[in-house]
Amino acid sequence: MNKFSRTVSSPATRRTVDEITGGRRLRRTRKADWSRRLVRENHLTVDDLIWPLFLMEGENRQEPLDAMPGVMRHTVDQAVRQAERAARLGIPAIATFPNIDPARRDETGSHSLDPDNLINRASRAIKEAVPEIGIITDVALDPFTSHGHDGILRDGEIVNDETVAQIAVAAVGQAAAGADIIAPSDMMDGRIGAIRDALDQNGFQNVAIMSYATKFASAFYGPYREAIGTGGLLKGDKKSYYIDPANTDEALREAEQDLLEGADMLMVKPGLPYLDIVHRLKDTFAVPTFAYQVSGEYAMIRAAAANGWIDGERAMIESLLAFKRAGCDGILTYFAPEMAELL
């Protein structure tokens, strides 16, 4: 007999479960589906979904993305079809991300200022065909720069103030093309105030700003970079402007600053690994708070499901519900059309 094989007495032989719990049995409300529905605290609805759409040049074409099964890049005419589909499903808003022709990318991302660039052409076409859907556009420079960074690169540094000046102008161009919400994802200091000023000065007082207030330097953006064609371009990393994944107080200060500068809504990105941030922001500021279930999160669920390792549909629903539980008002997710169809 060794020390692991001695017999232990069951606690239940000393006290009954009712003595232990005082008769408080939490399983009572879980016993049947009707009862679980009755006590359910959080619900996912189609109103919670924002669908990110990838754009590309050309006509009447769509390209599948290897690392994001079920997600495509769309030419503008096809993006209009997708926006129509989203509206039919009741999805309130889409968010567009362009894959810019490499020949148009340069050191400063100057093509971001072109009123006729891919993102602006798409906004105009979607606004005209589907006026009832909200259009959210990102003003970060990464789709437009030859180095894949979100800002202007000079002597090895992402220069803050010059970048802010440029994205403020790009934001006005996007608003003029029909964007309803400008969503800057670049994490430069002062960008929210500068964009607000520029929008107001140009008569776009009613265009809102959804700040990617707490965007972390994450490994989960990989498939997105493939989708917009920056994966191979990016030199170095984005740690000098995105938040360190180790920090939460810093995320709070970023969000506070963006609200003071005029942000209407906050976003946390990535999503699932950062639900503590969502919860803290919602608790602290009580403003509309969103999270972005990013490409890598989507890819992980899809890949595991494709291998038969998890039930993909249930994992999708559970992950989206988790955002609601944490305090999100809405979720940017590549699952949006599939989830909307289920709802």
Ligand code: PBG
């Ligand atoms: C960049 C940007 C990123 C995403 C949206 N805008 C990440 C990045 O490459 O830095 C990520 C979205 C996703 O992964 O789904 N401004």
